[in-house]
Amino acid sequence: MLRKLTFVLTLLVSLFGTPTFAQVNLKDLREKPDSKIVNADTIKENAIKQINVPIPKLGLEVNYWKHWTKFGLNANQASFSDNWNAGGVNSMSLMGLFWHKADYTRDRFNFVSELDLKYGKIQNKDQLAKKNNDRIFWDNKLSHKFSEKWALYFSFTFESQFDVGYKYGKVDGEDAIIDTISAFMAPGYFTESFGLEYKPDKTFSLRIGTGTARQTLILDNRIAPKEGGSAVYGVEPGENFRNDLAFQITANLDRDLSKNLNLKARYNLFADYKKLSDPDNRLDLTLTAKITKLVNVTANGILVYDSDQSGKVQYNQGLALGILFSLPR
Template structure:
């Protein structure tokens, strides 16, 4: 009965949301004329259970909730843009247990001053952290799993103040470069600590230069691509540069079903001297708000 109720609820939700999705979003037309928004929420869930299954297979489940918002208000003097990215996911595998698969809370707010049509001085603020605890897994001498916490909500957290000049020739491309003061907050796990000093530091300020390159392109009404390249270099030297390159291709299969292909590449000198990579293929229910 429980599974039947879930299926009925999903069918009802699909019937309710699908007409709005076909028109561009559930709340399409609700914003003032000088505001634009691209807001998408998604839920993805996979579940496999094996019992006396003679072929190879391991019971597992994976869930992922995402919220991606790009909201901008435009006036004669200035434009105000807010980016929000929320990702939270977990995987369970029989014999291994639960593992965090995705965990991000990101908010960026930019105020562009319309000096010319394409050149815009800007100020802004960015905040980044995670929701759940992160762990490092190892084994003791007896082969038992040892779980060691290495991160949590607000540890680390990154707060960045921005000011610079943006080149925005059209709605699909922008290049920003300017001053950034990046503050790392870490109360217990040492992400802000300077190992060369005896005192344990919970806060660290890094003034430096920052570059943000963004591009997006809609191949059709159902296929779109966006990319963002962020780089930060503090004033201590170029060898301590941080960077994140994000790429996402989205294909709308049906009004409530979307396929996403993503590839991210990151480098953070404070965390690891090697480049980090992440690739993903996501398929699930998608609710477009705008």
């Protein structure tokens, strides 16, 4: 019993008696914070100076313009020996083309300018050289989107041709020119249109021009209508200018059918408000098959109905092998 009592007393003394080493060390660490007053001059001398860290300019600029260019040469050739019994005529045709499209898109505004130039001739044996293609087409469109697929647009278009167009016939059994039927700016067309544009994707667009004006000019006296004669391209005798107000529909398609096959089409309906039942129609189709990066085969066709030119449908069709350069590649 005495032994147990001694052990308890010893334990109590060790717990509540003199402070432990750990307790003394903690007490020594509890010091009051330094309360020295720093001199204001010392602050100025030791003040932190502002450092300007140079930040390199990345030189990044947003380019809202996109450009595409195509130019090339198409050719067709056929030759036969003098004793070729199956029949045929030696022929050679060449056609040069240039196409450029510029697109500016920023927020809801879009501007597109498209220039399409073509000129070609064909020469058959014992015949005069004749044009097989001649076109100047320049279309400009400014639009503002008010929804995902619809926009208000204004467009300006110019159309004409480079060279004189002739009517051919036979004189003393030989091929000869018997009349001049067209030339540069004879006719020439300027068209201004305002309306709605539907564009569900980048490959197709449909313009509905409720307010459209077209000016027809004939500036070549060889083609201009003479006094007492009939109208030429809708221009009355003694005049060289005509203005029409009309309703217009223009559809454009530029779509890759496969990796190396592209279809481009443009349809235009122009209905003069004075004769809505007899609208002008034009359809241009171009199918291009790429064989290599430079060589391609092109099939194109044109359908035109314009009662001011002819009471029947006019058509043009061609198939050619050519070299085409595309930028950017």
